[in-house]
Amino acid sequence: MVEVLPRRSALEGALEAGTFGAGGTPGLTLSERRRLAIVHVAGDAGDPAFTDAVRGRTGLDLPIEANTTAAGNGRTILWLAPNRWLVVCDGEESAALETGLRDALGSTFAAVNDVSQGRTVIRVAGARAPDLLAKGCPLDLHARAFPTGACGQSSLAKINVLVHSVDRGADGGTDAPILDVYVARGFALSLWEFLTDGAGEFGYTISPMP
Amino acid sequence: MHLIKCPWCGERAEMEFTYGGDGTLTRPADPEAASDAEWTDYVYFRDNPRGPHEELWQHASGCRRWIKVRRNTLTHEILATGPADRPLEGNAS
Ligand SMILES: [Zn+2]
Numbered sequence: 001m002v003e004v005l006p007r008r009s010a011l012e013g014a015l016e017a018g019t020f021g022a023g024g025t026p027g028l029t030l031s032e033r034r035r036l037a038i039v040h041v042a043g044d045a046g047d048p049a050f051t052d053a054v055r056g057r058t059g060l061d062l063p064i065e066a067n068t069t070a071a072g073n074g075r076t077i078l079w080l081a082p083n084r085w086l087v088v089c090d091g092e093e094s095a096a097l098e099t100g101l102r103d104a105l106g107s108t109f110a111a112v113n114d115v116s117q118g119r120t121v122i123r124v125a126g127a128r129a130p131d132l133l134a135k136g137c138p139l140d141l142h143a144r145a146f147p148t149g150a151c152g153q154s155s156l157a158k159i160n161v162l163v164h165s166v167d168r169g170a171d172g173g174t175d176a177p178i179l180d181v182y183v184a185r186g187f188a189l190s191l192w193e194f195l196t197d198g199a200g201e202f203g204y205t206i207s208p209m210p
Numbered sequence: 211m212h213l214i215k216c217p218w219c220g221e222r223a224e225m226e227f228t229y230g231g232d233g234t235l236t237r238p239a240d241p242e243a244a245s246d247a248e249w250t251d252y253v254y255f256r257d258n259p260r261g262p263h264e265e266l267w268q269h270a271s272g273c274r275r276w277i278k279v280r281r282n283t284l285t286h287e288i289l290a291t292g293p294a295d296r297p298l299e300g301n302a303s
Contacts, residue, residue, distance in 0.1 A: 066218045066219055066220065067219060067220070080273065081272075081273030081275060082218055082273065082275065084273075138211060138222070138223030138225060138226065139222075153219075153271060153272045153273065154222070154223075154226055154271055154272060155223075155225060155226055155271040160270075
């Protein structure tokens with residue numbers, strides 16, 4: 001009989017809720033975004049059949065411009081490279097999303113792959129969130145250069161990551177930045193240790209596993 | 211921080227890129243007909259220019275695309291960048 005393995009977080013056993021580091025008001029919050037459906041899509045951005053099919057299934061226009069995203073209805077599409085995107089859904093089965101996109105695309109020249117099990121998404125939120133990532137990432141994370149909706153693949157603590165600027169707070173200020181870091185599952189624990197180590201001086205809260 | 215302009219992602223830190231070698235090489239057009247000497251030249255022999263040189267780099271931590279970079283090998287100044295599948299704009303020197 002085939003045993004179906006339950007989905008398990010790469011941070012299980014490591015992520016411990018609580019408040020740590022420097023005293024006073026914690027400068028940031030770390031949490032894991034779990035049970036996301038993450039599907040990699042490749043196709044020709046110049047082919048209306050391709051872009052229409054993705055819009056039909058997700059309700060979102062593919063972000064064609066580099067380093068940008070499209071968001072709505074609990075879904076986000078992140079630009080990865082020319083003709084490469086990541087479709088991320090909260091509260092949807094990844095298999096349903098993958099199959100739905102495949103069906104919508106039909107025989108259109110495209111590739112759709114469910115990579116949900118292979119990615120860990122860590123949310124870094126709070127006033128000091130950009131300062132924490134800047135310790136190991138060469139992206140310009142200032143709200144002016146990396147505003148709400150921006151994304152970028154880069155290196156964080158020598159680990160390849162995708163950083164999504166989910167929200168930079170009111171008028172691009174630094175009151176409540178929310179940055180999501182996508183990392184390959186095998187590197188999640190290493191990155192987590194880098195983040196918790198680096199967050200000590202700011203004081204940080206770890207949200208419990210949802 | 212030393213920046214290299216990816217044609218798609220924009221100005222990014224050099225550490226996101228991987229060096230991919232001489233960008234001026236041309237594979238023998240007719241592989242069956244090329245002599246051992248021509249293959250040896252293509253596979254092994256490289257010039258070592260002092261000054262502007264066209265190179266291949268990969269935006270390995272970014273969009274993963276291969277790009278062409280014209281770099282001054284003496285000063286490390288990046289003079290031009292562009293997609294790998296077409297000639298770089300501007301003069302080589
Ligand atoms: Zn790039």
